Amino acid sequence: MAEFLSSEAILARLVSFDTVSSKSNLDLIAWVDSYLGSHGIRSQRITDPLAAKASLFATIGPEGAGGICLSGHSDVVPVEGQAWTSDPFTLTRRGDKLFGRGSADMKGYIAVCLAKMVANKATALTTPVHLVISYDEETTCEGILPTIARFGHDLPKPRAVLVGEPSLMKVANGHKSAVGYFTCFKGREAHSSKPSDGANTIVAGAMLVAEIERLAAQFRERADATSPFDPPFTTLHVGVFKGGVARNIVPLDTMVNWEIRALPGLDMQAVVDSLCTHANRVILPYLTATAPESAITHERQFWLNGLAPEKDSFAEALALRCSGGNHTIVVPYGSEAGQFQAAGISTIICGPGDIAQAHKPDEWIAVSELRTCEAFLDRLFEGCRAGL
Ligand SMILES: [Zn+2]
Known part of the structure; x- marks a missing residue:
């Protein structure tokens, strides 16, 4: 009987893998692959040319082009020289906060995505939902490119990408x-x-x-x-x-x-x-x-690549509907969102946690942010059952 893990339990596993950009992320990818596989979810690895790192692309729902893609990077920034109160690679709860490297940027989002992919596996989706987990976002932002290059060939090209960089679940449609x-x-x-x-x-x-x-x-x-x-x-x-x-x-x-x-x-x-x-x-x-x-x-x-605001784009309208928000923001940091947009895919940023906590010692994410992200994805999956 396959195990159903909560967002917090998955986040604890993801944080335990030291996926600083200079290191391999293969152990994390193998764990995600096997967790999804234990629930019958098909996924593919896109290995980098040196075979030291890989992205993972997983899908639930019908086959074919289109669908909504949830996107997160597996790599994190280094912890050297930072004064941490607890082990950065052991998720530690203090009050409403979960501390650990990558908790906000952006393993928290990946954890919620995995929990919701598994929870919705058996439901009758009419629109496919994909999850892509990349590498090297924190260094070159180019680890996603081999995956994007396969869209429309042996991987379905999504209709929209929702990049879960920390935005306190506000919908961001632009960055430089x-x-x-x-x-x-x-x-x-x-x-x-x-x-x-x-x-x-x-x-x-x-x-x-x-x-x-x-x-x-x-x-x-x-x-x-x-x-x-x-x-x-x-x-x-x-x-x-x-x-x-x-x-x-x-x-x-x-x-x-x-x-x-x-x-x-x-x-x-x-x-x-x-x-x-x-x-x-x-x-x-x-x-x-x-x-x-x-x-x-x-x-x-x-x-x-920058993310250019596209007023009322498909991804923007969808994310605003799922978040219940009525306005968009732009973010001061770069992300993979611009790479997806450059490939002609409607893309926005919306993810749990605050960028103010990212890259710092004692990085944390509020448990309430995980709950907000879960509610966002619940509404997204509802839409994918009803037909977007
Ligand atoms: Zn990030």
């Missing part, structure tokens, strides 16, 4: 797009008494930072006060600047790690191209004037 780059400068070392014998890469890096700041100021000036985003403009930011060895050596290497967070709809690639062109036309000649072997290289760290 983002891109991160490492720019590396190679110049020539020299004794600091003769700076003109070398090619100073710290100066070159500073020239890039100045150009990034110039573009950032342009976007700031063009702020759209009616935009729901905070801040209501595209931002550029430099987070890491590393270069040089000692004061009396002209620095050979410098690295700048920078990002853009763009309003949905902005051509982010054009901004990247303009910075790369500036590096080639203005900064590189400064270095090659004394050291022809100098080089500037740009390595993309990640690319995140």
